[in-house]
Amino acid sequence: MMSTTRCCCIWLAALLLAMPIAHAGENGVTIKADELKAEPFRDAKTVGALAAGDKVEILKKDGGWLQIKSAKGNGWVRMLSVRRGGARKTAAGGELAGLAGLASGRAGTGRVVATTGIRGLDEEELKAAKYDETELKLAESYSTSRAAAQKFAAKGKLVARSMDYLPDTGEAR
């Protein structure tokens, strides 16, 4: 029993540590042919070529790039050329996200609802929703001013830059 608990703790700790990277060890499949690069940018040396449907192991994410291992070599590939696959990430509480609602209802609010199904927010529930002015006022009380948000951004070393909106390329393929 002790060892199981400890094992869980270690596993959880490892998970939490891994979270910023989050993709380590995850599998994926390429959804289109793309070049494998030595580094995460377009002009980097091409070290291989992946075909659509190739299996890859995702090691790391850097902006729009994923560092991967594959049968055709290791390197960096554009993130949007890969579909991530595998198990869904574990939530911070250690529960599988898809199962989290099974037992918990709306846990954490002091309004735990004893339900057996996942507590969702479906159309019927939205249609039947009753206007709640108190909750709305509470939501409005958390607003941040533009100036305060700017300070918050500066604290995180976020620097605004200009960039044009993207043209409509005619939706998806």
Next chain:
Amino acid sequence: MNSTVVKLLAGLGMALCLVTAHGFDLGQELKKAASGLQKPEQLAGLGGYSEEEEVAIGRQIAGSLLGAAPLVKDKLLQKYVNNVGRWVASQSERPDLAWHFGVIESDDINAFAAPGGYIFITRGLYRLLDDEAELAGVLAHEIGHVVRKHHLKILQQSKLVDLGGKLLAKQAGGDERVRNLVGGGAEIVARSLDKSAEFEADRIAVVLAARAGYDAFGLPGVLQEIGHAGSDSSVALLFKTHPHPDERLAGLDDAMGSRFDGVKGLALAGRFYRIK
């Protein structure tokens, strides 16, 4: 008189009520109306709603949504989300709107926008996020809907004519008028927008995130994550009202191309607020 004309006239009546109430230049509006009477949606665009009316509509919807799913009772979380959201919204064409953001109690994976700058993300979706750039990306998609007034346009198209008639007959007061327009509950947020509106919000989202200094690939990262959630009931409504994440990723891939190659942004995983 054919029915299209009747609808157009009813709509015009509604539009006039709105412009009169807010002291717009009627002569100008009539000229605009006369030049744009081909399509109902053009008529609906006549002057549009004032910001005040838009916010009143948004409040009604947001209050109903919160009636279905209250806020997660974590003040630090709510303040954090408002800081991130407001910073991203500051990069949009509507930086001075009174933006409100919140995390609501639901294990579903979804996010909602109401007119006037009311934006909510579910606990279920929040828990899937890895860093601040992903949160920024999700909020930026919803900000895109508000900036382009996607939900307002739906309301205008579906309810304007109806409302015009009621207004003329009843001279309904402010709140009642809004209730009439929005209908009961928060049904509007469960309604599908055009696919093109969703793709547009995605394209806006990556740009707003980049403008705010974030890694622009936050939203694509979240879409990839949701994409293999499969047919889990927690994504049922999201999948019903949005194109499949794979389709959205392909759309972003086409639109982003190599435009973001040299654009480095921050993910800020370190200060990302982990939900309890």
